[in-house]
Amino acid sequence: MEQESRRRLVAGLRDALGPKICAALEEPSVVEIMVNPDGRMFIERIGQGTGFEGELAPGAAELVIGKVAHALRTEVHEATPILSGELPLGGHRFEGLLPPAAPRPMFTIRKRASQLIPLETYVTTGVMTAAQARVIKDGIKRRLNIVISGGTGTGKTTLTNAIIGALVDIAPEHRLVILEDTAEIQCAADNHVLLHTTDTVDMTRLVKSTMRLRPDRIIVGEVRDGAALALLKAWNTGHPGGIATIHANSARGALTRLEQLVAEVSTQPMPEVIGEAVDLIVSIERIPSGRRVRDLLKVDGFKDGAYRLSSVGEPAYTSKGNLHVA
Numbered sequence: 001m002e003q004e005s006r007r008r009l010v011a012g013l014r015d016a017l018g019p020k021i022c023a024a025l026e027e028p029s030v031v032e033i034m035v036n037p038d039g040r041m042f043i044e045r046i047g048q049g050t051g052f053e054g055e056l057a058p059g060a061a062e063l064v065i066g067k068v069a070h071a072l073r074t075e076v077h078e079a080t081p082i083l084s085g086e087l088p089l090g091g092h093r094f095e096g097l098l099p100p101a102a103p104r105p106m107f108t109i110r111k112r113a114s115q116l117i118p119l120e121t122y123v124t125t126g127v128m129t130a131a132q133a134r135v136i137k138d139g140i141k142r143r144l145n146i147v148i149s150g151g152t153g154t155g156k157t158t159l160t161n162a163i164i165g166a167l168v169d170i171a172p173e174h175r176l177v178i179l180e181d182t183a184e185i186q187c188a189a190d191n192h193v194l195l196h197t198t199d200t201v202d203m204t205r206l207v208k209s210t211m212r213l214r215p216d217r218i219i220v221g222e223v224r225d226g227a228a229l230a231l232l233k234a235w236n237t238g239h240p241g242g243i244a245t246i247h248a249n250s251a252r253g254a255l256t257r258l259e260q261l262v263a264e265v266s267t268q269p270m271p272e273v274i275g276e277a278v279d280l281i282v283s284i285e286r287i288p289s290g291r292r293v294r295d296l297l298k299v300d301g302f303k304d305g306a307y308r309l310s311s312v313g314e315p316a317y318t319s320k321g322n323l324h325v326a
Contacts, residue, residue, distance in 0.1 A: 010088055013067045017089075020054065021109075025090060030111055032153075035061050037104035044153075061105040065096035068107075074199070086182050093182045116186050119162050127284075128293035132313035135296055136282065140167050143217075143241030144279035149254035154284045155291050156245040157221065161186045163243060163282075164219065174241075177213050179206045180221035203227035204265075207234055220244040226265030228258055232277040251283040251297040255307055275302030280312075 014022055024030045024043055032044040035056055044050040069076040069083050076083040081101040087094040087109060096107035119136065122128045139146055146163065150156045167174070168189045176192040178185050181203070183196065193213060195206050203220070207230040210218055218234055220227075222245045235242050248254040258274050283294040300308040 009067075009071050013064075013071060013088060016060070016064045016067045018056070018060070022089075024053075025092065025109070025111065032111065033109040035064075035107050037102050037106045039104075061096075061107055062098065065098060065105055065107055068094055068096060084182070091183050093184065112184055116165055116188075117158060117162050119166050122159070122162060122293070125290075127291050129314050132282075132293050132296055135280070135313040136163060137166055137170065139280045140170050140241070145235045145240060145242045145277055146244075146280045146282060147254050147258075147278050148243070148245045148282045148284065149248040149251060149257075150245075150284040151247065151249050151286070154286050156284060157184045159282070159284055159293075160219075160221075160243060160245055164189075167217070167241075167243075171216075171241075174216035175214060176217050176219060177210045177215035178219045178221070179203060179210065181224075182221075185219065185221055204230045207231050210234065211239075215239060216241070218242040222246065223258070223261060225261060228261035229265050229270070229273075232258075232262070232270075232273050235277040236273065248283075249285070251281040251295050252309070254278075254281050254283070255299075271302040271307065275299060275307055 021033055024033055029045040029048070030043055031046060034042045036042070039055045039058065039061065041053045041056060042050050043053045065076055065083055068085070068087065071088040072085045074083070076096065076098060078098070078100065081098040083094070083096040085094055086092070090112060092112050093110040094107065096105070098105050119133045123130050123133050136146070140163070148156050148160055148163070164185065164187055168187070172189065174189070174191070176187060176189050178187060178192060178194050180194070181197050183194065195210070197203050197206060203225065204227040207218070207227055211234060218231065218239050219242060220231055223231060231244060246254050246257050248257040255274060255278070258278070259269065259271060262270050262274070278299045281297040281299065284291060285294045295311060296313045298310045298312050300310065302308070
């Protein structure tokens, strides 16, 4: 009965999305599907940018949001007009908004990366240099804590997947505990655990629970709030070699962003804690020709009122190939 109910639910969602969106979800080159409040739909494709793809019928966006909410066993209405979660089709990231949060119903679907891209491909396509790849691999071997920074759509998650792939090759025996709001990270490790936040379990609670799961390395899909402090403390207390992503436009900006997130839960600035926990920052950015790893910063603590930083690995200047990034 449960399987049949699930089948009907997915079939109803496909009907609501319509053939064009369902086809786009199956298309490897599609990165994101965006439906604006006026019903106009735009789709971003690798190497092609974002283009107009037609309009949804009146009421279609609201129907889609309602179907997704039902699948996620939650409610979305005027009092709670924002819906975030995993689309039951493929586990893609879904964000829907209803009035009054938006003028009219709208949503975006951010597709999961369809394949795991190894670090070597980042080098051959010019997204990063061979020296940068060596620094990252050396950091994995030395169990450095790595923060991956970048703006929206720069490919932080895809790069994280690549670094985790290298980690699994280098230390296949390690137990990885991966924490996310929505499932995006791919991991081939034999011994790994995937944990997700819920409406009642936030990232801070997950990090604290992780400490009792005997992790060798702690990986966080994206640090967005005061959970940053719990993660930094975990990294500083016997769990080195972790990976986390953060929304920041530069490697130095990642440190500032961490300070801001820690300030959400602490009245005292904690740059010393940040300087001790974070070892390497990898900054990725979008450029007209694609993506590139802008810079790598080695963090050697916080002293005399400043972070001790050094640039490592020469920068990548061009992106000669197209990667499916998320």
